[in-house]
Amino acid sequence: MAMNNSFTRCALKVIVALSSPMTRSFAQATAPPLSPTNIFAPVSTPADTIFGLSLFVLAITAAIFVTVFALLAYAVVRFRKRSDDDGREPPQVYGSNQVELAWTVIPVLVVVALFMATARVIGSVQKAAQPSNAIEVIAIGHQFWWEYRYPGLHVVTANELHVPVSDPAHPTPTFIKLLSADTDHSYWVPRLAGKTDLIPNRTNHMWIAPRETGLYLGQCAQYCGTQHAKMLLRVYVQSRDDFDRWIQEQSQAPSLSGAASEGRHIFETTACINCHAVAGTVADGRFGPDLSHLMSRETIAAGAAPNTPENLRRWIQNPDSIKPGSRMPAMELSDRELDAVTTYLTTLR
Amino acid sequence: MSTDSIALPRPREASRPLVDQLHDWVTTVDHKRLGIMYILFALFFLVVGGIEATIMRIQLIRPQNDFVSPEVFNRMFTMHGTTMIFFVAMPILFGFANYLVPLMIGARDMAFPRLNAFSFWLSAFGGILLYFSLVGANGLYGAGNAPDVGWFAYAPLTAQTFSRGHSTDFWTLAVLVSGFGSIGTAINILATILCLRCPGMKLGKMPLLAWLNLVMAGLVLLAIGPLTAAQMMLSLDRYLGAHFFDTQAGGSAVIWMHFFWIFGHPEVYVLVIPAFAFVSEIIPVFSRKAMFGYPIMVAATVAIGFLSMAVWAHHMFTVGLSSNANTFFVLSTMAIGVPTGIKIFNWLATMWGGKIHFQTPMLFCIAFLFQFLIAGLTGIMLSAAPFDWQLGNSYFVVAHFHYVIVGGILFALFGAFYYWFPKMSGKMYNETLGKVHFWLFVLGFHLTFDFMHVPGVLGMPRRIYTYEPGRGWDTWNLIVTIGVFFQALGILVFIGNLVWSRVKGNAAGSDPWDAWTLEWTTSSPPPAYNFAIIPTVKSRRPLWDLKHPEDPDWKYE
Numbered sequence: 001m002a003m004n005n006s007f008t009r010c011a012l013k014v015i016v017a018l019s020s021p022m023t024r025s026f027a028q029a030t031a032p033p034l035s036p037t038n039i040f041a042p043v044s045t046p047a048d049t050i051f052g053l054s055l056f057v058l059a060i061t062a063a064i065f066v067t068v069f070a071l072l073a074y075a076v077v078r079f080r081k082r083s084d085d086d087g088r089e090p091p092q093v094y095g096s097n098q099v100e101l102a103w104t105v106i107p108v109l110v111v112v113a114l115f116m117a118t119a120r121v122i123g124s125v126q127k128a129a130q131p132s133n134a135i136e137v138i139a140i141g142h143q144f145w146w147e148y149r150y151p152g153l154h155v156v157t158a159n160e161l162h163v164p165v166s167d168p169a170h171p172t173p174t175f176i177k178l179l180s181a182d183t184d185h186s187y188w189v190p191r192l193a194g195k196t197d198l199i200p201n202r203t204n205h206m207w208i209a210p211r212e213t214g215l216y217l218g219q220c221a222q223y224c225g226t227q228h229a230k231m232l233l234r235v236y237v238q239s240r241d242d243f244d245r246w247i248q249e250q251s252q253a254p255s256l257s258g259a260a261s262e263g264r265h266i267f268e269t270t271a272c273i274n275c276h277a278v279a280g281t282v283a284d285g286r287f288g289p290d291l292s293h294l295m296s297r298e299t300i301a302a303g304a305a306p307n308t309p310e311n312l313r314r315w316i317q318n319p320d321s322i323k324p325g326s327r328m329p330a331m332e333l334s335d336r337e338l339d340a341v342t343t344y345l346t347t348l349r
Numbered sequence: 350m351s352t353d354s355i356a357l358p359r360p361r362e363a364s365r366p367l368v369d370q371l372h373d374w375v376t377t378v379d380h381k382r383l384g385i386m387y388i389l390f391a392l393f394f395l396v397v398g399g400i401e402a403t404i405m406r407i408q409l410i411r412p413q414n415d416f417v418s419p420e421v422f423n424r425m426f427t428m429h430g431t432t433m434i435f436f437v438a439m440p441i442l443f444g445f446a447n448y449l450v451p452l453m454i455g456a457r458d459m460a461f462p463r464l465n466a467f468s469f470w471l472s473a474f475g476g477i478l479l480y481f482s483l484v485g486a487n488g489l490y491g492a493g494n495a496p497d498v499g500w501f502a503y504a505p506l507t508a509q510t511f512s513r514g515h516s517t518d519f520w521t522l523a524v525l526v527s528g529f530g531s532i533g534t535a536i537n538i539l540a541t542i543l544c545l546r547c548p549g550m551k552l553g554k555m556p557l558l559a560w561l562n563l564v565m566a567g568l569v570l571l572a573i574g575p576l577t578a579a580q581m582m583l584s585l586d587r588y589l590g591a592h593f594f595d596t597q598a599g600g601s602a603v604i605w606m607h608f609f610w611i612f613g614h615p616e617v618y619v620l621v622i623p624a625f626a627f628v629s630e631i632i633p634v635f636s637r638k639a640m641f642g643y644p645i646m647v648a649a650t651v652a653i654g655f656l657s658m659a660v661w662a663h664h665m666f667t668v669g670l671s672s673n674a675n676t677f678f679v680l681s682t683m684a685i686g687v688p689t690g691i692k693i694f695n696w697l698a699t700m701w702g703g704k705i706h707f708q709t710p711m712l713f714c715i716a717f718l719f720q721f722l723i724a725g726l727t728g729i730m731l732s733a734a735p736f737d738w739q740l741g742n743s744y745f746v747v748a749h750f751h752y753v754i755v756g757g758i759l760f761a762l763f764g765a766f767y768y769w770f771p772k773m774s775g776k777m778y779n780e781t782l783g784k785v786h787f788w789l790f791v792l793g794f795h796l797t798f799d800f801m802h803v804p805g806v807l808g809m810p811r812r813i814y815t816y817e818p819g820r821g822w823d824t825w826n827l828i829v830t831i832g833v834f835f836q837a838l839g840i841l842v843f844i845g846n847l848v849w850s851r852v853k854g855n856a857a858g859s860d861p862w863d864a865w866t867l868e869w870t871t872s873s874p875p876p877a878y879n880f881a882i883i884p885t886v887k888s889r890r891p892l893w894d895l896k897h898p899e900d901p902d903w904k905y906e
């Protein structure tokens with residue numbers, strides 16, 4: 001047991017050593033040119049640790065590949081039938097217990113090494129305790145968008161998650177409780193963490209501790225229906241001040257001006273309010289995204305289109321033109337009504 | 350040892366009316382004819398499933414492409430997966446088992462010939478049922494058409510709430526019905542191998558192909574049961590108000606996953622163990638050496654069989670199982686790498702010191718070794734649960750299991766086709782066309798599935814009908830799609846070769862490969878009764894003993 005412990009500690013040290021400096025240089029070197037969703041460009045703790053383990057696993061599998069491939073290539077070249085073959089059968093060999101024992105024991109040792117390193121990382125991610133200063137978020141998967149609730153902070157928003165940056169010296173991680181309103185979904189922002197599923201009738205958990213500000217992308221990774229492909233994830237990692245300001249703005253009801261009263265009237269007297277909520281008004285539906293601070297978001301339709309008045313109008317007129325199979329019905333409004341509702345929505349800041 | 354003197358009834362058959370000949374095929378209980386029917390049925394669906402894959406790849410050739418709608422794309426991946434697993438891979442492997450097992454153990458037929466025919470027709474009916482959904486599943490308000498819930502059909506997407514109409518029911522019934530066919534065939538293979546071996550063929554003297562099919566049949570019996578139960582529960586949910594998987598009424602989506610994968614992972618080994626069987630027959634013959642470490646190969650196969658029952662939740666590392674559960678399934682999954690590795694080493698050792706002949710069957714087996722090695726290593730990566738939290742459900746996984754199924758199983762199957770085609774048809778295939786097929790397929794396979802790993806690492810999830818530009822996925826997807834066309838071309842050459850050789854090929858003779866197992870003692874194609882006199886064997890390679898009376902195997906085994 002003592003040996004096991006010292007071994008795993010050693011393996012973990014290798015992982016940490018591999019992950020910290022290399023992670024950073026690799027992340028900076030490769031993230032923008034290759035892909036904004038590269039799993040090998042982590043900027044947050046679980047993704048960092050996983051990256052370290054990945055390198056360890058990749059190194060071992062690469063070594064196995066080189067060894068076995070070399071044996072195969074050698075056998076194919078060395079033992080091919082020659083053109084001057086005498087036609088006699090080669091010596092028949094039926095087996096060798098010593099050789100069999102060797103290529104059983106060595107793989108067993110490799111498996112033990114891989115297993116112990118992996119078990120350590122599983123524990124470090126799944127058993128991490130939630131510190132008292134952690135941000136708590138509830139993420140609820142819907143067909144085909146994300147609902148976010150910040151319990152205690154009175155914030156409800158959709159599709160764009162805001163979290164504070166976490167200083168590695170004084171971590172302020174974000175703990176996310178994962179729920180589903182309908183089918184299975186999966187939360188995957190590769191540069192922050194591995195994926196965790198959102199399953200109806202079940203509560204799952206994940207956490208992130210991003211160490212760099214920025215926008216991190218991802219998308220639903222469990223097939224959830226027609227528009228699984230356009231259920232995109234956007235996580236805004238902000239400085240603590242920016243994050244606090246954002247929370248402050250989001251936790252207040254929008255200031256409604258009289259200028260858009262016609263649109264507001266249409267919105268509140270049609271089916272819109274069955275599904276959508278606007279804080280401080282009669283609209284309190286929960287099937288669709290909360291629109292209280294719609295204009296503070298950069299995208300609509302779970303990241304499928306930029307949030308512009310033109311796209312909003314197009315979306316209300318016919319959601320299928322942006323996202324065929326979306327759950328929102330075409331609202332069958334007249335041009336005048338469309339303009340009015342769009343104007344009303346653009347006042348929701 | 351030549352049996353050319355046996356009078357064949359075949360020449361008269363050609364002159365019989367076509368209707369009579371077809372009637373013979375439909376009513377046959379001959380294991381060889383049923384085997385060939387299984388194989389032809391599966392080849393037809395291989396082309397259908399391949400067309401579905403091609404449609405998906407054209408849609409994904411560039412970001413935000415508009416070739417098919419999301420609905421059609423979702424039906425395509427559901428039908429592609431279901432077709433390839435249940436109506437291509439399983440029937441084609443059952444076909445070879447049906448054809449080869451009785452011949453290789455010196456029997457005149459399977460243990461239960463009528464059950465054999467019944468099983469085939471059940472499987473065929475399942476396939477027809479699945480595709481009948483295209484016209485029959487309209488259901489409510491035209492909702493329906495082909496099923497679109499994915500081949501593992503996770504709850505609650507299959508509940509009435511999310512899946513109107515009857516498409517999911519066609520899927521359920523197709524899988525259920527063909528599952529009963531699989532169970533029948535598994536019982537038949539088990540009974541045949543255990544009861545009908547020829548005199549002298551103790552279990553330890555069986556060809557490896559028989560041993561591996563024995564393990565495969567045992568796994569089928571254990572694995573299909575949970576799947577059948579789950580399909581019945583799903584139907585109860587949908588029509589009789591049960592709530593097994595209906596999360597809106599308190600059911601559990603995760604229970605479906607357990608049921609499905611406790612079938613689904615042994616299923617992988619149901620498919621790959623027969624592929625191991627082909628390779629274990631072909632490599633020795635083309636290296637001109639006895640199989641290295643036969644008892645260890647048997648033990649490794651049995652070990653894989655047992656272990657494969659205890660690894661299913663590695664498909665569920667992301668569903669939020671406890672860290673203890675995840676850790677257990679990491680260990681069991683990694684452990685299965687040991688017996689698999691032993692197999693690869695034994696095949697290498699068989700080639701070591703041999704005189705390797707590079708005809709088409711051997712080329713496919715060498716490519717199998719190379720590709721199965723890589724598939725196993727990406728499997729090790731996925732078995733490390735945290736790595737799987739990143740790679741799971743991404744294109745990396747899609748690339749990994751296609752490496753297993755295409756790079757491993759299909760390559761071994763092509764090897765088997767070329768190796769046993771002379772026995773089944775009596776004609777020799779065209780070696781040049783065989784090599785053209787091999788190289789086209791190697792090129793297409795590697796273009797498609799090597800490069801498919803990359804978008805997975807770059808964050809591309811599977812089952813998306815389109816993707817955003819600017820994610821760095823475009824070029825990789827383009828290359829992947831180009832590879833598909835080389836594979837399709839390879840398949841055309843393959844089918845062309847089979848058809849042309851069947852009609853115009855040279856007579857093969859009973860033993861074209863100078864091989865060592867019993868199927869090569871009888872004529873090509875074998876008579877309905879297989880052997881005029883049931884053979885008696887003394888070793889694992891009865892023909893070696895006959896050809897080398899001065900140095901027979903039984904002295905050493």
